[in-house]
Amino acid sequence: MSSIEPTPAFSADTLEVVHSLIKRYPEGKQKSALLPILHLAQAEFGGWLSAPTMDYVATILNIQAIEVYEVASFYSMYNLKPVGKCLIELCHTAPCWLRGAEDIAAHLEKKLNIQFGETTPDGMFTLKRVECLGSCGTAPMFQCGATFYEDLTTDKVDTILTDLRTANVQSSYVDSDTFRRN
Amino acid sequence: MGKKLLLEHLHVPGIQTLQVYREKGGYKSVEKALKEMTPDAIVEEVKKSGLRGRGGAGFPTGMKWSFLAKPEGKARYLVCNADESEPGTFKDRFLMEKIPHALIEGMITSSVALGANTAYIYVRGEYFYVIKILEKAIAEAYAAGWLGQNILGTGYNLDLYVQAGAGAYICGEETALLESLEGKRGNPRMKPPFPAIAGLYACPTVVNNVETIAAVVPIVNMGGDEYAKIGVGKSTGTKLISAGGNINKPGVYEIDLGITVEEFLYSDEYCGGIANGKKLKACIPGGSSVPIVPGHLLLNNIAGEKRLMTYESLSDGGFVSGSMLGSGGFFVYDEDASIPYSLYTLARFYHHESCGQCSPCREGTGWLERILKRMVIDGQGKLADIDLLAEVAKKIEGNTICPLGDAAAWPVAAAIRHFRHEFEWYVNNPNEVAKIKNGKLNKPIPHPLYEMV
Numbered sequence: 001m002s003s004i005e006p007t008p009a010f011s012a013d014t015l016e017v018v019h020s021l022i023k024r025y026p027e028g029k030q031k032s033a034l035l036p037i038l039h040l041a042q043a044e045f046g047g048w049l050s051a052p053t054m055d056y057v058a059t060i061l062n063i064q065a066i067e068v069y070e071v072a073s074f075y076s077m078y079n080l081k082p083v084g085k086c087l088i089e090l091c092h093t094a095p096c097w098l099r100g101a102e103d104i105a106a107h108l109e110k111k112l113n114i115q116f117g118e119t120t121p122d123g124m125f126t127l128k129r130v131e132c133l134g135s136c137g138t139a140p141m142f143q144c145g146a147t148f149y150e151d152l153t154t155d156k157v158d159t160i161l162t163d164l165r166t167a168n169v170q171s172s173y174v175d176s177d178t179f180r181r182n
Numbered sequence: 183m184g185k186k187l188l189l190e191h192l193h194v195p196g197i198q199t200l201q202v203y204r205e206k207g208g209y210k211s212v213e214k215a216l217k218e219m220t221p222d223a224i225v226e227e228v229k230k231s232g233l234r235g236r237g238g239a240g241f242p243t244g245m246k247w248s249f250l251a252k253p254e255g256k257a258r259y260l261v262c263n264a265d266e267s268e269p270g271t272f273k274d275r276f277l278m279e280k281i282p283h284a285l286i287e288g289m290i291t292s293s294v295a296l297g298a299n300t301a302y303i304y305v306r307g308e309y310f311y312v313i314k315i316l317e318k319a320i321a322e323a324y325a326a327g328w329l330g331q332n333i334l335g336t337g338y339n340l341d342l343y344v345q346a347g348a349g350a351y352i353c354g355e356e357t358a359l360l361e362s363l364e365g366k367r368g369n370p371r372m373k374p375p376f377p378a379i380a381g382l383y384a385c386p387t388v389v390n391n392v393e394t395i396a397a398v399v400p401i402v403n404m405g406g407d408e409y410a411k412i413g414v415g416k417s418t419g420t421k422l423i424s425a426g427g428n429i430n431k432p433g434v435y436e437i438d439l440g441i442t443v444e445e446f447l448y449s450d451e452y453c454g455g456i457a458n459g460k461k462l463k464a465c466i467p468g469g470s471s472v473p474i475v476p477g478h479l480l481l482n483n484i485a486g487e488k489r490l491m492t493y494e495s496l497s498d499g500g501f502v503s504g505s506m507l508g509s510g511g512f513f514v515y516d517e518d519a520s521i522p523y524s525l526y527t528l529a530r531f532y533h534h535e536s537c538g539q540c541s542p543c544r545e546g547t548g549w550l551e552r553i554l555k556r557m558v559i560d561g562q563g564k565l566a567d568i569d570l571l572a573e574v575a576k577k578i579e580g581n582t583i584c585p586l587g588d589a590a591a592w593p594v595a596a597a598i599r600h601f602r603h604e605f606e607w608y609v610n611n612p613n614e615v616a617k618i619k620n621g622k623l624n625k626p627i628p629h630p631l632y633e634m635v
Contacts, residue, residue, distance in 0.1 A: 031364065067366075078349075099427070131531045134306070180318070
């Protein structure tokens, strides 16, 4: 895909992680590293995967760009559009619902004055509904980056939102220490 | 209270670290497997143990291992399924987070048995903080010589890697998981060939659940026969149960297979009874894909005998009056929980998670979600919709490449079978539907046939 945007490039440190990941698979099977590398790309390039970012990942793995697009569009953790600094992913499947997830959903919408699927005008928060995150025993819960916020109450949500706003960092699932360098 | 085999040292400070794990007897099974046993002998012990897959299907693990093809010159792989995404299930996450070396030790011992020199742990992407814990533990194991080249000087080599998923329930299906591990969309493969013949990179592969692999450690340590003494009939050993929903003590519990459901639900050692002094309406005992059962059929089977926490007892009565142990995702509905609303959330789940390969599943799950939405959210359901739901579910079941279609269909059939009156209530009371807040009924809908327990 042609683009007028500059080609993104991983930092030297991330590139080291990328090459270490590729070595985890047999010769010629480097495509196996696609999912973890897309996570790294999303974390490094603003919390979402633009077409130039995906094209760049394709060149690193020496695969077709379409092979990256079809994967990026399949899995729910890859954002194909920009998101706010803090992507709040609230679980709403039956076990969480039984323990009050919809009360938390309503509170989040009221507090941030946006609907699910929207981003606050200051670009700070995006609300997203997600399916079971395996936190049924500590429901209701949401995830922001790699952190699980569990046993939520409306009061607890207020505190978390304040803390996230103060910290003011782009939420991401991975950082430079997530993957062991083999 | 039985002996804990997986969670015995759960509360030991520092059990996440290799040092403390070793002090508590960790990695003994690796020494035994490499120095005292042949690979075939390990497989034999696992067969004798009666261990059944803990991911949900309950297939005998030893038998699965014995299917592994061993052609000359071809790599064999062990892949751990840590894609735990079945709603109601969170035991694998708990085990990996609290005692990561239990899984790593199991991976090494199992790899020895299968003759694998490379193994992967495929963890769902949402669990990245767990991935970090596992990566750290694996680094410790490499540094101490439990992984890598020439382990314990025996000439055996093993590399173990964590693979991150990226949000797709379907990747818990073993062939979809392998596709995903190859860097593709998680579309399940047509079978045969089974992974035991052509799995990862078309090589012979065994895919086992986290808890299954962790259970290999006590089996090798104590012997298959000893392990098989725990439990009842073909449900041997211990099982991690994820308890959630409207109970007093949600959490992960290791039980001896064979305790009564009543004990599990009401004793303080486990769930501690229904929360807020409410009555028990229903339960999904094995993850969202298994049939929901009303309270009285949860505690006793149709003949009035006490139901046990075993594969056989929970499925006693088939889909008419029973359910399944499944993944052990046990979640409980109190008297105020709306069964149709719950079903709506599950239909939405399966629609979202359908990979889209097979039309009956891709389209059918969408139908289910839309019909339920108009009934329980919009208050515009018709009586004919109830039969339409059952009909659509029936047309999905058995008509898809993988079991996701069945998993979407079964809960519909069971919810309508046992709670048809609640669906009728939604249809007959459209004005009331608008008043229901967040799917919680203000008062229970009386059941025409039986009292809640």
